[in-house]
Amino acid sequence: MALLSNAAALLGKEVRTEFRSRELLGTTIVFVLIVVVVFSFTFDPTTAESRRFGPGLLWMAFLFAASLMLQPCFLREQVNDTLSALRLAVQDPFAIFLAKIAANTLFLLLTELLMLPVFAALFNASFATQLPAILLTFFLGSVGISVVGTALAAISAQARMRELLLPLLLLPLLTPILVVSTEVTIRLMQPEPYVEWKGIGLMAGFDAVFLTVLWLFGEYLLEE
Amino acid sequence: MLRRITLGALAIGLVACATYASFYIAPEERTMGAIQRIFYFHASTAWAGETTFFVCFVANLLYIWKRKPQYDWLGVTCAEVGVACITVVLITGPIWAKPVWGIWWTWDARLTSTFVLWILYICYLLLRTLVDEAERRALLSALFGVFAFIDVPIVFGAIRWWRTQHPAPVIMGGEGSGLDPIMKKVFLFNVLAMHVLAVFLIVERYFLEKTKHDVELLQREAEAR
Numbered sequence: 198m199a200l201l202s203n204a205a206a207l208l209g210k211e212v213r214t215e216f217r218s219r220e221l222l223g224t225t226i227v228f229v230l231i232v233v234v235v236f237s238f239t240f241d242p243t244t245a246e247s248r249r250f251g252p253g254l255l256w257m258a259f260l261f262a263a264s265l266m267l268q269p270c271f272l273r274e275q276v277n278d279t280l281s282a283l284r285l286a287v288q289d290p291f292a293i294f295l296a297k298i299a300a301n302t303l304f305l306l307l308t309e310l311l312m313l314p315v316f317a318a319l320f321n322a323s324f325a326t327q328l329p330a331i332l333l334t335f336f337l338g339s340v341g342i343s344v345v346g347t348a349l350a351a352i353s354a355q356a357r358m359r360e361l362l363l364p365l366l367l368l369p370l371l372t373p374i375l376v377v378s379t380e381v382t383i384r385l386m387q388p389e390p391y392v393e394w395k396g397i398g399l400m401a402g403f404d405a406v407f408l409t410v411l412w413l414f415g416e417y418l419l420e421e
Numbered sequence: 422m423l424r425r426i427t428l429g430a431l432a433i434g435l436v437a438c439a440t441y442a443s444f445y446i447a448p449e450e451r452t453m454g455a456i457q458r459i460f461y462f463h464a465s466t467a468w469a470g471e472t473t474f475f476v477c478f479v480a481n482l483l484y485i486w487k488r489k490p491q492y493d494w495l496g497v498t499c500a501e502v503g504v505a506c507i508t509v510v511l512i513t514g515p516i517w518a519k520p521v522w523g524i525w526w527t528w529d530a531r532l533t534s535t536f537v538l539w540i541l542y543i544c545y546l547l548l549r550t551l552v553d554e555a556e557r558r559a560l561l562s563a564l565f566g567v568f569a570f571i572d573v574p575i576v577f578g579a580i581r582w583w584r585t586q587h588p589a590p591v592i593m594g595g596e597g598s599g600l601d602p603i604m605k606k607v608f609l610f611n612v613l614a615m616h617v618l619a620v621f622l623i624v625e626r627y628f629l630e631k632t633k634h635d636v637e638l639l640q641r642e643a644e645a646r
Contacts, residue, residue, distance in 0.1 A: 345568070348564075348568065349565075349568075352548070352561050352564065352565055355552065355557060355561060356548065356551040356552045356561070357551045357552070357553070358551055362547075362548065362551055365544055365547065366544050366548065366565060369537055369540045369541050369544060369572075370541065370568060370569065370572050372533075372537050372572075372576045372579070373572070373575045373576050373578070373579035376576075376579045376580055377579050377582070380582075395582060396582070399575075399578065399579060399582065402575075403575055403579075406571065406575065407568075407571075410567065410568065410571060414485065414564055414567060417485055417560060417564060418561075418564060420560065
C-alpha cells in the first residue's frame with residue numbers, strides 16, 4: 198500500500214511540474230502534428246490508402262514523439278540532483294518508476310486523444326463507432342511505450358549523447374507494440390471494423406512482461 | 422596458452438571438416454540444387470549465435486546479481502561474437518533466398534526477429550561505448566541486455582501473429598518436415614563446429630577484455646605514483 202501512496206504522491210508532483218510549464222506537452226503535440234503532415238507527403242492520402250497506411254504513420258508519430266518526450270523524465274531530476282532526494286523519500290524505488298510511467302502514459306494519452314480528431318479529419322477516417330476499442334488500444338500502447346521508455350530513459354540519462362541514445366535503444370525494443378497496435382488500429386479503420394482481441398491481448402502481455410521486468414530490476418537503474 | 426591454441430586448432434579443424442562435409446558428403450537437394458548447401462553454414466551459425474546471446478543474457482543476469490567484472494567481460498564478449506554470427510546469418514540468408522524465393526528479403530517472423538535481435542545487440546555494444554565509468558557501463562548494459570533478450574521472443578510472436586507467410590521450420594518443425602538422415606548428420610556436425618568456433622572466439626575475446634582491464638588497473642597505479 199505504501200508503494201501506491203508513494204507513487205500517487207510522486208505522480209502528483211510529476212503532473213504539477215508539467216502543467217506549470219506545459220512545455221513538454223505543447224512541444225510533443227506540435228511534433229506529432231508535423232510528423233503526421235510530413236508523412237502524408239510520402240503516399241497518396243486517398244481514403245483507401247489512408248486506411249492502409251494511416252494507422253502505421255499515426256503510431257510511428259506517437260513512437261517518435263515518445264522517444265523525445267520521455268527524454269526529460271530523468272534528466273529533469275539530474276539538474277538539481279533531486280533523484281537522490283526521491284530515492285530517500287520512498288520506501289521502494291519502484292514507486293518512482295510507477296509514478297513516472299503513470300505520468301508519461303497520461304501525457305502520451307493526452308497527446309493521442311488530441312491528435313485523434315485531427316488525424317480523422319485529415320485522413321478522412323471514421324472512428325466514432327469504435328471509440329472504446331480505440332481508447333483501449335491507445336491506452337495499452339501508451340503503457341507499453343511508457344514502461345519501456347521510462348526504463349530506457351533512466352539508462353540513457355547516465356550516458357553520453359543521451360538525446361540520440363534513447364530513440365536508438367527504444368525504437369527497436371518497441372517493435373512489438375508498433376506492429377500490434379498498427380494492426381489492431383487498421384482493423385478498427387476498416388469499412389466493417391472489428392476488434393482484434395488477440396492483438397489487444399498481446400499488447401497487454403507486453404505491458405505486463407516489461408512491467409514485471411522493471412519491478413524486478415528497476416532499483417538497479419537508480420543506483421549511484 | 423597451450424589449451425587456447427588447442428581449442429583454436431580444434432575449431433579450425435572442425436569448421437574445415439564441416440565445410441567439406443556440407444559440400445561433398447551431404448546429398449544434393451532435389452529442388453534447390455547446390456544453393457541449398459549454404460543452409461548447413463547458415464542455420465548452424467544462427468544456432469551458435471542464438472546460444473551465444475543466451476549466454477550473454479545469463480552473464481548479464483549474473484552481473485546484476487553478483488557484480489563481478491568477469492560476468493561483464495563475458496557479457497560483452499558474447500554480445501560481440503553473437504553479433505558476428507548473426508551478421509553471417511543475415512548475409513548468407515539473402516544469398517540463399519534470392520535464387521530460391523526470388524527475393525533477397527521478406528519481412529516474416531523469423532527474418533524480422535533475427536534482424537531486430539541483431540540491431541538490439543548492436544545497440545547494446547553502442548551503449549557500452551557511451552558510458553565512461555566501468556561499473557556503471559557494466560550495470561547499464563547488463564540491464565539493457567536483459568530487456569533486449571526478453572524482447573526478441575515477443576517480436577517473434579507479434580510478427581508471427583500478423584504476417585504468417587514464413588517458411589515452416591525444417592528442424593524441430595511439425596509433421597511433414599525433416600531432413601534426409603545424411604543431411605541431418607552433416608547439419609548437426611556443422612552445428613557442433615560452429616559452437617566450438619564460437620567458444621574459441623569467446624575465450625579469445627574474453628582474455629582480451631581481461632587484459633584491457635588489467636592494463637587499465639596498471640595505468641591507474643602508474644598515475645597514482
